[in-house]
Structures are given as structure tokens and as C-alpha cells.
Amino acid sequence: MTADSLIAPLDRRKALRCMGWAGTGALFTLSGGIAHSRVLDGTSSAGNSAAAFSFVQISDTHIGFSKAANPDPLASLRQTIARIRALPRQPDFVLHTGDVTHLATAAQFDTAQQLLSEIGVPVFAVPGEHDMVDGADPRAFNAHFGKGIVGDGWFSFDRHGVHFIGLVNAALLGASGQGTLGRAQLDWLKADLAGLSASMPVVLMSHFPLWPLYPDWGWGTADAEEAFSLLRRFGSVTALNGHIHQIQRKVEGHLLFHAARSTAYPQPAPGQGAGPGPLVVPAAELPAHIGMTSLSVTMVDAPIAVTDLALG
Structure with a gap:
């Protein structure tokens, strides 16, 4: 990835509230060091402050899926793209947290790349397990979406005082099908974080949840505890x-974990x-x-995160 991308750190001073299940994206802005969000409905401004920074997160577009849960996920993605393009102020970039495609075919990657390019702002992505050829090879994904990557697709950069990290935890699966980071990536993460001040906000993106949301279903990252100790x-x-x-969502101390909706189809609750x-x-x-819900919009300057909730 290049240093042209950034997402905002989330403030933890007030309770997190959910806006419900409507909308097709989450638009985040950074103003004065505090992250805020707005409903991605085509009428919301990206922020009243000219200094505000914004991004949109989408996930699990599953290009190529065609079963009963959503026979036309392309239409769902196009609707999301239309909502983004209709915003009065365009976000600085779009972040995609994996499963861009459903079967990692060349045709699906080409279609996804074409559609995502229509957003008109940079799109940065990490792979999901559905983006892996034969279940473990991210090279085709990285050929389409990887920039400035290390290993299977890891990356980091600094922007506006925020350290941004892309992690790959879908290339190798652990116990009960959970994601894993692996020794090489954990060593890289340790080195990457070593020189940073503890006051620097850190934002990570991955496909699998980093926290043990529901390990029996593989909803977690088996070796993430070492990463937590570094963070x-x-x-x-x-x-x-x-x-x-x-x-x-879960919060443990200063660590906020947030899982997004798919633009393609829902899954059952844990x-x-x-x-x-x-x-x-x-x-x-x-x-x-489907899509993703905007978060905690109770007033213009309402933060979107909570603090001091136990993990698990």
C-alpha cells in the first residue's frame, strides 16, 4: 500500500451506540483527533470542518456469489458505490476488509477491480479466505489489490499522526477454522510497532476478527494474543x-474491535x-x-467508541 491512505482512530470518551441496521456503508471523519461517523445515505456531509478526514469501510462483497441469500450481490455493491459517489464530500479512500470475491477466479477479480474503481477514490484491501486460490494462495488477490506489501500482503504506513496496519489472517487457518497471523507476520508486526510512541493512534484492518468472537465457528484469530501484547x-x-x-463490537482497555457487515448477504448471530x-x-x-450500519450519530461531534468493556 502507499502512504496515500489513512483511516481515523476512534475516540473512547462516550458510549458506543448503534444506529440500527439501515444504510450501506460507514463514513468516518477525523477532526481534532476525534473520529465521528455519519449515515452513508447520499445526503450526509463528510463533516462540517474543512480539516475533517473521512473514509468508508466496506467488506465481504463476494463477487461471484449467486445463491438464495442474495442472487445478485453485484447489484448490492453497485448500490453501495452509488451511495458513496452521492456523498456531498467524497471520502479520502475506501477500505475493504476482505472476501472481495467468492471463488478467487480471474474473472471475479477483474469484475471487482472494475467496479471498485468506479468509486473514484483509492480502495485499499486485505484478502479474505474466499480471495485465496486453492484456499491459501493470495498472489492473485495481491496482483489486483496489493501495493507496497510484505509477505502475504501485510503493510503499514503513517499519515496525519496515525499508524495504519493491514494484516493478513486468512491465508492459513488455525483451530476450528480460525484465522492466524503466523510467526513471520507477528515478527514483522513487532518490528513495525517497536519505534512508535505509545501516544500514537494505531488502526488495524484484517478479515477475520482479531478477538475470539466465537472460536467454535472459526470467528477469531488463533494466535492474536501475541499481537495484543504488542498493542x-x-x-x-x-x-x-x-x-x-x-x-x-468489543472493547478491552484501549483496544476497540469492530466487525462490519457484508454488502452481499448476512450470516447468523454467533x-x-x-x-x-x-x-x-x-x-x-x-x-x-447487508451493507454496513453507520455508528453512534447522536450529534455532529458524537464519538463512536466506548472504553473499559471487558473482552469476552
Whole structure:
């Protein structure tokens, strides 16, 4: 990745509130060191301050999926793109947290790249397990979306006083199908963080949740504890992920974990039903379950994060 991208750290001074299940994206702005959000509905401004920085997160577009849970995920993605393009102020970039495609075929990568380019702002992505050829090879994904990467696609950069890290935890699966970071990536992360001041905000993006959301379904990262030990000295750490196709949040000290919705189809809540997978809902209700919900918009300057909630 290049240093042209940045996402905002999240302030932790007030309670996190959920706006509900409407909308197709989360638009974040950074103004005065505090992150804010607005509903991505085509009418919201990216911020009243000219100095505000904004980004949009999307995830799990699953280009190539065509089953009953959503026979036309291309239409869902196009709707999301239209909402982004209709914003009065364009975000600085779009962040995609994996499963860009469903089967990692050349045609699906080409279609995804073409559609995402229509947003008109830079798009930065990490791979999901569906983006891996034969389940573990990210080279085709990286050929389309990787820039300035290390190993399977890791990267970091600094911008506007924020350290941004892209992690790959979908290339190798651990116990119960959880994601893993692996020794080489953990060593790289340690070296990457070593020279940073503890006061510098850190933002991570990955596909699998870094925290053990529901390990029995593979919803976690088996070797993430070592990463947490490296991150706990920082005053503000925000980890954004996809994979589970629904909003889930946890806060442990200064670490905020936020899982985004899919633009393609929903999945069941943790532990509800036989296991993870595409969740079929009535067609009229599908828009209420896909895309991503904007967060904590109670007033213009409302922060979107909470503090001091236990993990697990």
C-alpha cells in the first residue's frame, strides 16, 4: 500500500451506540483527533470542518456469489458505490476488509477491480479466505489489490499522526477454522510497532476478527494474543474486520474491535443455528441486513467508541 491512505482512530470518551441496521456503508471523519461517523445515505456531509478526514469501510462483497441469500450481490455493491459517489464530500479512500470475491477466479477479480474503481477514490484491501486460490494462495488477490506489501500482503504506513496496519489472517487457518497471523507476520508486526510512541493512534484492518468472537465457528484469530501484547501499550488501537457479515463490537482497555457487515448477504448471530454460512431472509428484508450500519450519530461531534468493556 502507499502512504496515500489513512483511516481515523476512534475516540473512547462516550458510549458506543448503534444506529440500527439501515444504510450501506460507514463514513468516518477525523477532526481534532476525534473520529465521528455519519449515515452513508447520499445526503450526509463528510463533516462540517474543512480539516475533517473521512473514509468508508466496506467488506465481504463476494463477487461471484449467486445463491438464495442474495442472487445478485453485484447489484448490492453497485448500490453501495452509488451511495458513496452521492456523498456531498467524497471520502479520502475506501477500505475493504476482505472476501472481495467468492471463488478467487480471474474473472471475479477483474469484475471487482472494475467496479471498485468506479468509486473514484483509492480502495485499499486485505484478502479474505474466499480471495485465496486453492484456499491459501493470495498472489492473485495481491496482483489486483496489493501495493507496497510484505509477505502475504501485510503493510503499514503513517499519515496525519496515525499508524495504519493491514494484516493478513486468512491465508492459513488455525483451530476450528480460525484465522492466524503466523510467526513471520507477528515478527514483522513487532518490528513495525517497536519505534512508535505509545501516544500514537494505531488502526488495524484484517478479515477475520482479531478477538475470539466465537472460536467454535472459526470467528477469531488463533494466535492474536501475541499481537495484543504488542498493542496494549498504545493509548488508542482500533481493529476493523469483516468475515462475519454483521456488526459486532468489543472493547478491552484501549483496544476497540469492530466487525462490519457484508454488502452481499448476512450470516447468523454467533451460536445461533447449526453454524456460519449464508443466511436466507425474505427478499424484502435483505437490504436491512447487508451493507454496513453507520455508528453512534447522536450529534455532529458524537464519538463512536466506548472504553473499559471487558473482552469476552
